[in-house]
Amino acid sequence: MKVNKIHHVAIICSNYEKSKEFYVNILGLNIIKETYRKERTSYKLDLSVGDNYQIELFSFPNSPERLSYPEARGLRHLAFEVDNIQQAINELADKNITAEPIRIDEITGKKFTFFSDPDALPIELYEK
Known part of the structure; x- marks a missing residue:
């Protein structure tokens, strides 16, 4: 395949x-x-x-609820690539969406953060 x-x-x-x-x-x-x-x-x-x-x-x-926290087996999160993570976080904040503090991926050195959709599905932003 x-x-x-x-x-x-x-x-x-x-x-x-x-x-x-x-x-x-x-x-x-x-x-x-x-x-x-x-x-x-x-x-x-x-x-x-x-x-x-x-x-x-x-x-x-x-439809039944699904646990997001604590992290359970299965699909963990949805990730979107963005050009500028701070700009994306600012845009979310303007719409009353709170993101976690920016972290650095220790393997790639890239910036990333998480926030949640209306059903608490974890969504990641990963800087290009």
Whole structure:
């Protein structure tokens, strides 16, 4: 098998409108397509991340909570690359989103930080 790239990341949210607001208006992702699936009572929102990647944001009634802290097995977090981490943190702060203090990756020497989406999913910003 030859895997070319990651095609998309799927996220199930507890409050569709709140999460849509966060990913579109706070993080600035662009809507590709929004679909309401009546048979599932569910929205599916396709979002573009740059030119190559996508996030699928789903809503399902009565989906169970998932632990983010303490860190549990499975997918740990979602990471976005940014050109200037301090500028990104300032933009988040202007929208009342608090990021952790900037850390330095001891292996690469790059700056990174974390904050959370509306469902406490850890999101990382990693400076290019």
